[in-house]
Amino acid sequence: MTGYAQPIKRLIRELGRLPGIGEKTATRLATFIMRASLEDAKQLAESIIEVKEKIRFCSVCFNLTEKDLCDICSDPGRDREAICVVEEPDALIAIEESGSFRGTYHVLHGALAPLDGIGPEQLKVKELMERLGGAVKEIIIATNPNVQGESTALLITRLLKDRDVKVTRIAFGVPLGGDLKYTDKMTLSKSIEFRRTM
């Protein structure tokens, strides 16, 4: 990007700091922004600032919200007996969109990754423990089906061992609409291991 004027270089550098955006994509996006109307560019810039200024964590479940309590935590219709534990807000959104859960959530904001310096203190684990007692009867661990998600699930299971709460894990298996011959070995082996009686 040597030949570009200073403000363009700066924009390319800033865009290149976003995840998954390399120099080529950043240059393409910068070119687009330069061609867009000043109005459109301002809309984009403002929406970036607005999201930082208005969005915070729900004080109960750490979902993203504009208020102190998120829409789910403040909904009297939600079942407070079950808490579904997820790594990220996008997982919460995905489960909400499936329409299969009417309880509340707890967002950990990450998963254990000791090599990246992410231990239990970096996650909202302590805050989950503080929510126990009272109505809570079941903790459904919906961390991702990978090494980090599994170790996080084990950590939470261990911490809840002596507490009066049922701990469950979402099911692993062959995804619907998939084809067995294209399913990876690990998933197939899980789908056999967790087979259920018809």
Place this chain on the structure above:
Amino acid sequence: MTGYAQPIKRLIRELGRLPGIGEKTATRLATFIMRASLEDAKQLAESIIEVKEKIRFCSVCFNLTEKDLCDICSDPGRDREAICVVEEPDALIAIEESGSFRGTYHVLHGALAPLDGIGPEQLKVKELMERLGGAVKEIIIATNPNVQGESTALLITRLLKDRDVKVTRIAFGVPLGGDLKYTDKMTLSKSIEFRRTM
């Protein structure tokens, strides 16, 4: 993205308007921006506004610049006898980085695409014609080697037919470092068609 708070939805929508950024990528970028420091988010937002406010087109060649004349057009060391015509500023940058050209440029800001409503009036073609006369002896057409680039090259060649200027086109052929067995048929056929005597 139904479940997200309003400012997040807005940011996802704004990011999703960028080229090649779908809803999933926009959501990932929005999540990153929400986690970044307010300082970093402000840097990004400011660089978007800055580029729109400071960058304009060179009044001669339509390259992007902060000044009235771009660095190349205002450099007395550049050869004014040859003008290299490109579609976009990134092509200009690429040729500059190759270090193989010491003349000046003309950026068309696009290529002919009648189906998308892009005719000669949408390109800086008239402005190229106005630069002729005086020192200019050669127009090197460096539009892209595809249908749009080729029809643009033909248009310019036709417009320059009766003008006292040599019109050339960059060479097409097998790229260096490539392997003939992986080179597409069109390129191979061009490399035979444009073969030169050793």
